[in-house]
Amino acid sequence: MNRTALKMIWIALLPIAVAGMFAATSGVGLWGVGVFVVCLGAFIVMSFFVAGGMGNSRLLRTGLPASAVITGMGTTGWQVNGQHVLKFRLRVTPASGAPYEVPEHRQQVPPFLLGGVLPGMTVQVRTDPADPLKVCIDWSSTLPIHGAAPYGPPVKPGTSWAA
Numbered sequence: 001m002n003r004t005a006l007k008m009i010w011i012a013l014l015p016i017a018v019a020g021m022f023a024a025t026s027g028v029g030l031w032g033v034g035v036f037v038v039c040l041g042a043f044i045v046m047s048f049f050v051a052g053g054m055g056n057s058r059l060l061r062t063g064l065p066a067s068a069v070i071t072g073m074g075t076t077g078w079q080v081n082g083q084h085v086l087k088f089r090l091r092v093t094p095a096s097g098a099p100y101e102v103p104e105h106r107q108q109v110p111p112f113l114l115g116g117v118l119p120g121m122t123v124q125v126r127t128d129p130a131d132p133l134k135v136c137i138d139w140s141s142t143l144p145i146h147g148a149a150p151y152g153p154p155v156k157p158g159t160s161w162a163a
Contacts, residue, residue: 056107059136063126066094068102068135070121076106083108086117092125092135100132107137 039146079085086109090102110116117123124141128134 030146056136058129059126059134060138063136064094064129065091065138066125066135068092068116068125068137069122070119070123071101072119073117080108083110084114085109088137092127092132094127094132102133102135105135105137110139113139115147136147 002084066091071086071091074087076085076087085106088105089101089108090103090105092102124138125135126138
């Protein structure tokens with residue numbers, strides 16, 4: 001099932017769940033409660049598929065490491081847990097083999113990286129051995145190293161900048 005079909009199902013389930021909730025509270029009884037519970041459960045499951053959250057953790061654990069250059073990116077208008085979901089166009093270079101293009105990859109971006117992720121940037125990815133077009137950007141290898149001072153050594157308290 002493609003993403004468009006999943007989104008349509010996801011959008012269709014929300015009004016049905018709300019209608020079931022109103023039926024349950026208006027005295028319709030067990031039928032309304034059943035509709036509400038089934039639709040709410042399906043809504044939650046579909047949200048995982050639409051957000052793409054189910055495969056990323058598996059790919060980070062079992063995927064093959066590769067590097068990728070971000071050749072394009074854009075917004076999707078989606079946010080999951082306060083993180084923006086962006087779409088990327090990537091040129092993946094596996095450890096063995098020729099580089100290839102991933103036309104569209106959607107993934108959450110940590111809020112503090114939003115301004116620093118730009119086209120032309122090289123990121124580390126994990127690829128699915130069965131389907132190389134399924135990738136996951138490994139943000140942990142893209143993050144700045146803690147404790148490193150990018151503009152020289154840190155200034156000790158009590159000293160001036162000119163010193």
